[in-house]
Amino acid sequence: MSTKRKLTLVSILMIILMIIGMTACNKVVKPIEKETELTTVMNETTTTVKEVETSIVESTETEVIESEQSTETETQPTEPETTIVETEEPTTTEKKTQPSITQSKTTVKPTETKKTTKPTTKPTTKKTEKPTTKQTEPKPTETQPPTTTTTKKVGRPITKANMVAMINEERARIGNQVKVSYGDATLQKIANIRAEEQKRLFGHTRPMPCPGCDYCHGEKECIASEGTWIYNTYGEKYSKGGLAGGVKKGWTVEDFLEYVKKSPNHYDQMFKAKWTKFAYGQTAWGTLNLNDAYIYFNYGN
Numbered sequence: 001m002s003t004k005r006k007l008t009l010v011s012i013l014m015i016i017l018m019i020i021g022m023t024a025c026n027k028v029v030k031p032i033e034k035e036t037e038l039t040t041v042m043n044e045t046t047t048t049v050k051e052v053e054t055s056i057v058e059s060t061e062t063e064v065i066e067s068e069q070s071t072e073t074e075t076q077p078t079e080p081e082t083t084i085v086e087t088e089e090p091t092t093t094e095k096k097t098q099p100s101i102t103q104s105k106t107t108v109k110p111t112e113t114k115k116t117t118k119p120t121t122k123p124t125t126k127k128t129e130k131p132t133t134k135q136t137e138p139k140p141t142e143t144q145p146p147t148t149t150t151t152k153k154v155g156r157p158i159t160k161a162n163m164v165a166m167i168n169e170e171r172a173r174i175g176n177q178v179k180v181s182y183g184d185a186t187l188q189k190i191a192n193i194r195a196e197e198q199k200r201l202f203g204h205t206r207p208m209p210c211p212g213c214d215y216c217h218g219e220k221e222c223i224a225s226e227g228t229w230i231y232n233t234y235g236e237k238y239s240k241g242g243l244a245g246g247v248k249k250g251w252t253v254e255d256f257l258e259y260v261k262k263s264p265n266h267y268d269q270m271f272k273a274k275w276t277k278f279a280y281g282q283t284a285w286g287t288l289n290l291n292d293a294y295i296y297f298n299y300g301n
Contacts, residue, residue: 155252166253187279195281198294240275240299275299
């Protein structure tokens with residue numbers, strides 16, 4: 001019971017006793033005779049009130065002491081319950097990775113303590129499960145070798161214009177500034193006759209007997225020497241040398257240049273000489289071997 005409530009009860013009790021006393025006084029007919037009796041009643045009432053006050057004070061002190069004890073027990077610090085988390089170092093994969101640092105949290109749980117008993121706290125150690133780290137095998141990166149593409153220069157087919165361009169380019173490359181151009185009809189006629197004669201006799205000697213030409217007309221003995229025949233028949237202007245050879249089907253002028261380079265004498269006569277006109281004659285494909293043909297170049301000015 002609280003102190004305020006007890007004081008209230010005492011006040012009520014005192015009021016009741018005073019009412020009782022006043023009632024007793026009102027019933028007395030002879031106040032003088034009852035004076036002693038009234039005094040006795042008031043003394044008893046006062047004694048009773050003091051006893052009640054004394055009991056209230058004692059009970060109040062007892063409650064104060066108990067409340068202080070309870071306060072001390074409640075404010076007594078409790079030992080924290082620590083949770084120790086054991087972490088295992090992660091296994092490293094083949095690639096070097098920085099291990100992740102995990103902080104172990106300490107959780108403090110307050111324990112409820114009773115007034116009469118001291119709290120006993122035991123640290124509980126919880127082991128966490130070992131982290132399973134999957135060992136990822138790094139996929140090998142396949143590097144394909146670089147593809148070297150050899151860009152072959154596109155060749156030019158064998159034509160009169162391409163032959164002129166090729167001869168002038170090669171002459172300029174080696175320092176010969178004399179440019180050439182394609183020859184006239186006489187040069188072309190000589191080149192065609194000598195190309196067809198290659199089928200009968202390959203080289204610089206004409207095959208005999210001559211079936212007829214601008215020199216003999218089939219009426220007299222003809223000349224077998226190529227140079228002499230050209231000089232005596234057409235003059236010195238068209239007698240500056242020549243080249244007898246063969247070409248393969250599908251060749252370009254660049255292929256023909258490589259072919260001429262294999263013979264130093266023919267190379268020098270074509271590219272280092274000073275003549276300015278030329279013409280070439282060619283037989284049909286297949287007249288040389290299966291698919292090849294004879295070709296003849298005649299030089300002049």
